[in-house]
Amino acid sequence: MKYLEYTPFDRINAFLDDLNLGERTIKGCIEAYSCKHTGTDKRLSLSLENEILDFLGNSPDDSTSPVEYFSTRSSRKMLIYLILTLYHMYPDYDFSAVKAHQFFTEETWEGFKQIFDSYMSDASKEWNEANEDGSLLEMLYKALDEVINLAECEVYSYDPISDADPFIEKGSLWSFNFFFYNRKLKRVVSFRFSCLSNLVAERFTVDGYYEEYDEIFDDMDI
Template identity: 70%
Template sequence: MKYLEYTPLDRINDFLSRVTLGQRTIEGCLEAYSCKHTGTDKKLSLSLENEILDHLGKSSDTDSSSPVEYLFSRSSRKTLIYLLLILHHMYPDFDFSAVRVHEFFTEESWDSFKQIFDVYMLEASKEWLQENEGGSLLETLYKALDEVVKLSECEIYSYNNPDADADPLLEKGAIWSYHFFFYNRKLKRVVSFRFSCLSTLVSEGFHLDESSLEEDGEIFDGMDM
């Protein structure tokens, strides 16, 4: 997977690297990748494919409700492998098992993404409007994504590992965190977008217990997700 540079993404990344809200910071990062194999990608891709096929061969459950059912489709396996290759590039020291991780991906729509973004990035969006003219943060994000991966042709996936202690994507001190992938099959291109809210107390070395995190989380209570 080859990292691609796009100026519209850089502008948003620069903003999301410095949003401070009292004892919390909002961080975000957009990264574009070509799905063309580079370096060890081909070897890793083959290894992941064999891992999946071996697992399918051992599974006798082909019911439509089975979590591995969609992996019988070669196209679905290919999509999963692309997403896993990107994760490998982002976190090279972590072993992403295709059999284990595939359950962490959920297909989304732009509307479901927008709903999450509108709720959790509300304060960051206000900061954006104070610094920028000519459109909201979401509108700017939409235009940037559309330029890079043509949103109307995209498949959107979210990543959520239920085991926070074993999730390399979850940063220390994270109050909440989201990771989305915008995949254009025709262009063979993916944009990864992760954004999170971090406690500055943790980053500054202070101890933060669970009750403190719960208090921070209360700002979202009552919001319709």
């Protein structure tokens, strides 16, 4: 996988880098990756392929099992590309425990749009006050369509299941992680956005300060 730079994303990333809304802060980041293997991708891809095949061989053959879906080579490649994208987004984190059921198909842009409209309404209002050339969602649609052609995309969301997952930040009120995958272009775009409580973050900072401060005096004779 290779990180791809696209100027249509720059404006959106700059706006969502640290959008302070008083008691809450909205953060968002959109990135594009080529599915072409680089570096250790081939070895990791082969390892993931073997893990998926082992999983398929040991899974029950019923309607709740993803065996049928991942029985095709193209579907397994899709899952591998998504996991490889995670590795490139957070190179210092081990995603070997990620399972297929952590990725959910949203099927269409409309599924994504409903979530975006529900959770990013305040961010959209801030955007509208500062920009007159279209809504935040419209700009996001244009940028995504230019880079990855939304009409040909499959849309997935990723659900972290561990508190140690880098997608889960301290003070997070909610977070979403979407992946737009175009098989023809062999390209993946990730878009993650979250809402953090400033009150929790400030309390954590203060608690961390006092905890560190107390540790200094633990070694002193008073």
